[in-house]
Amino acid sequence: MAEHQSPVPLRKKPSQARARRTVDFILEAATQILASHGEAALTTNHIAERAGFSIGTLYQYFPNRDAILDTLIERERESSEKHIRDALAQVSRGEVAGTVREIVRILVNSFTRHGRMRNRFALSITRLSAARGGQTRLDHVAGSIVEVWCSTGVGTSRDLSDSEAFVLTRAVLGTLRAAVLEDSRLLKTKAFEEAIVRLILGFLRSSTAV
Amino acid sequence: MAEHQSPVPLRKKPSQARARRTVDFILEAATQILASHGEAALTTNHIAERAGFSIGTLYQYFPNRDAILDTLIERERESSEKHIRDALAQVSRGEVAGTVREIVRILVNSFTRHGRMRNRFALSITRLSAARGGQTRLDHVAGSIVEVWCSTGVGTSRDLSDSEAFVLTRAVLGTLRAAVLEDSRLLKTKAFEEAIVRLILGFLRSSTAV
Amino acid sequence: MAEHQSPVPLRKKPSQARARRTVDFILEAATQILASHGEAALTTNHIAERAGFSIGTLYQYFPNRDAILDTLIERERESSEKHIRDALAQVSRGEVAGTVREIVRILVNSFTRHGRMRNRFALSITRLSAARGGQTRLDHVAGSIVEVWCSTGVGTSRDLSDSEAFVLTRAVLGTLRAAVLEDSRLLKTKAFEEAIVRLILGFLRSSTAV
Amino acid sequence: MAEHQSPVPLRKKPSQARARRTVDFILEAATQILASHGEAALTTNHIAERAGFSIGTLYQYFPNRDAILDTLIERERESSEKHIRDALAQVSRGEVAGTVREIVRILVNSFTRHGRMRNRFALSITRLSAARGGQTRLDHVAGSIVEVWCSTGVGTSRDLSDSEAFVLTRAVLGTLRAAVLEDSRLLKTKAFEEAIVRLILGFLRSSTAV
């Protein structure tokens, strides 16, 4: 119904440890439901039941259903971002091709690391996030990547323009996203990874060349 | 009782001209609702009301809500595909870079041609289609593109492998999709178009090189 | 909704032969639907469709759905009654036990004569008739039986009192009805027939004795 | 999700006293509606309204409309059975004719004890139960009767065969049922009772004789 809604503050600051754990339980329950039964099953009563609380308790920590989803989405985004940042932070800075390949591998991995169940969760989150009309999780990640990317010095000879940064990141992430959404068997393929690497290198070279 | 047929079983074949127009009105109403209020507002009652018919009439032509969505999705896919195919059919086959630029321009245009409202519709359709777990509209389009692409002789020296075709199409479409989704001001930029062209050429060259 | 409704006159006297055939088609369609799909499927549209007419035509011959049911029920009752009367008319009037056995056989047969499908129809009719709160088909039949019965002279030595006539007819018909409703395998059994004969003879003897 | 159990799956086990009372209120409301307006009026909304609860509350305790009917049918059957069993348990075992008369009186009484309204309820229940294709309430009662009957030693000299038991119970119950359905003035008559007694004794004697 409401398509937009800025992040909703928790109804009650979970200052005590117990409260924080309650929130975690609730979010974990939501995650599991998403993973095992899909979005349609994600009802407040269901969540409360699975979390082992009464529906009343759930509403003591979240003002409404959307707040739960928002929190879920936010946490997932943070987690993704952290994961990628951490990985990128360890990329060895040597020859360009090698560095790019490492980065691609990290990204592919970050889209693959989850089990089947977990993937279902990720898909749900992506959809919910999109339905919310807000930034996609990917968009945030893209920012991080460009940032790290530049600092890595891969784009060497010169910085990427806005357009170039946009195209490069979206091209790569969009490809990975499509592969996940279509549940493509290519995803874990060496050839797939190779193609992406070439996509990037080809772009960088032609850019430089120009 | 159920006379189900493949993708969209109309409950009753609109035999009279009036009936056929009614179906169109219903679909148009659904389209508008999607465009103006989003997926959550797409209720059967809402559609019927907006179409200016009673709910009963709606159910004379569609067995259930999903059938309406299916029809909408199907029509949109056909329309997109036709639009792109037609445009691609007229690409001049000369020097590679020029051809690619023409193709890119067509694609950008196909993502841009709709007004704001219409775009919101397209997004909704895309999401609904994805939620349905079926092929994305893009996937079909991607197929058409690769097909035409090859026949165009742009990939010249050799055909693209599965991975390569996948990566190339998704990279381009994903980039455009992201630009639309984020409502990026880059979308109508010369630099943006240029970057995509380079993305493609870079990929093709590095592929050929290998 | 309406639980009661006195027999509804046809909206239009089917004076022409064609019209009478139309009515027959409609009733036959209703009969078939009842037999093959049950009461829930007996919708006016369904009937019209199966009869090969438009819904509008159906309403040209029946003022409403209930009128169709009423007619169906009435016809079935007449048919049952005629069938039994005809059979009873031919009972040989000799020794009492033999006569009773003949009568029982006729009654059992009248409950059995239909095929499975046809039985399903009979059950539906019975239920609909009962739901209508009116006389059961059986009740009418009971009247005929007592009538014929007395004229047969089986109750010989004296006439049956109201109570006796009631109990005797309802006992026999109730037993048969139960056997049909429960779809009992006893129904076509020799022992079953025999038990009913004894029920009647025992009653008649003890009555006379008193 | 579905935690179905045999006959009547309550959606939620009423853990609090209030909840248990709510369930009773709902069933009582359904009973009254059946008694006063018939089956067609037995809608979930109607029930909830009459019970003084919101429709949501109804669905907290019953998964769907049918579950309410099932519960109603089940309860009624249990009640009937218990009532008859209890009464039969106290039959004095002396001379056969006297015992039979006592039993008949009990049965007549069990069909008479309800007021007019209540009877209408019983009829509805019977019809619904039959429509459900399951055992009729009477069938269960019949079982109890035969059971007690035999233990009473009324059938003395030998046990009744299947056919005999069936015919005897259905004849008696069918007669009573018809009397109730037709709202016969005979029902409370001494002559009526007498006739039934004779029906039974006559049957037993002729059986024994054979």
Next chain:
DNA sequence: GATGAATGAGCCTTCATTCAT
């Protein structure tokens, strides 16, 4: 006469949310 498109009251059911205990 016949047709069938259109109607709309009303059914069953869900689920986010509140509040007395």
Next chain:
DNA sequence: AATGAATGAAGGCTCATTCAT
């Protein structure tokens, strides 16, 4: 703080019936 019974707007859908063509 926690509980869970209760709420009720709203959604999907059916089907008897009407009426313009």
